[in-house]
Ligand code: FES
């Protein structure tokens with residue numbers, strides 16, 4: 001029986017967002033602050049989300065070379 | 069909720085049995101008139117395990133004759149699903165392969181139509197049909213929790229907690245939909261539109277209950293969840309834009325905007341941490357996960373094609 005499970009606070013999803021567990025305040029490129037509001041949040045890494053700083057799934061329709 | 073209006077001989081006999089509070093043994097011999105009759109009957113039997121019906125004895129949920137009928141209907145339905153949706157073997161790494169399986173599916177989309185050209189009436193019709201699932205959003209997956217081992221169980225709860233508003237009833241996803249319905253002047257009471265929905269909606273809803281209510285089908289339930297979440301963010305954005313174009317209330321737009329953001333998280337959790345953990349602990353479940361994912365995508369495609377054809381949009 002496994003005794004310890006990996007449960008990192010920050011997870012980089014290959015080709016996709018950065019997952020953040022817990023409460024955080026994120027400052028975006030314009031200096032605006034955004035507070036997380038759910039148990040896990042997805043921060044955009046591709047720069048193309050229309051809902052910055054959060055991921056909105058847009059990374060999935062980008063060509064491979066533009067994926068983070 | 070009232071007992072749904074019968075759609076054929078089986079649902080007629082079933083409605084009578086529920087009203088009388090006794091299920092005659094002959095119920096098992098009543099042949100369903102057609103698919104709509106058969107799926108409405110199964111839906112009604114499942115509903116005994118969710119919220120029940122006004123004036124119907126709660127004891128009937130575990131009534132042996134009704135369970136036998138449910139079993140017969142489920143056997144046939146599961147066999148059909150397995151025939152329609154037989155998945156390829158998933159490669160490695162598992163999460164990439166599952167994402168790829170889902171992304172390669174190019175099923176029809178009602179969201180794109182709503183975004184660009186649906187009329188107000190067509191959009192309200194779609195919202196009425198969506199009530200059947202959205203008013204019990206996340207509930208069919210909740211059945212799966214106690215059937216999982218530690219890793220996938222904790223992972224599933226991390227996602228479900230968000231669906232259920234992190235304990236705040238005002239943020240519960242099904243409640244956000246209720247607020248949207250009320251603002252649109254639609255009925256938000258549970259099951260209000262069951263008599264109007266096309267058979268495709270019953271089939272979609274029954275697949276979720278089938279997967280959720282059988283421990284044996286836990287892998288399919290989680291694969292269904294993964295495909296659902298991974299095909300939600302971008303379509304939810306299109307829905308929100310369509311609702312805005314039509315001047316529908318902000319409360320309904322907010323439901324879809326919440327899903328743009330929430331499901332961008334949920335798809336990662338469902339594919340990587342939930343299905344990933346399940347398959348790590350139970351490798352034999354990989355094929356079941358893929359089956360559930362294809363069933364989710366394929367049944368939504370059938371619904372979308374039906375609606376687009378009816379709206380003359382194909
Ligand atoms: S990482 Fe998902 S939209 Fe940018």
Ligand SMILES: [Fe+2]
Nearest residue numbers: 205231241327
């Ligand atoms: Fe949701």
Ligand SMILES: [Fe+2]
Nearest residue numbers: 297330331334
């Ligand atoms: Fe979700």
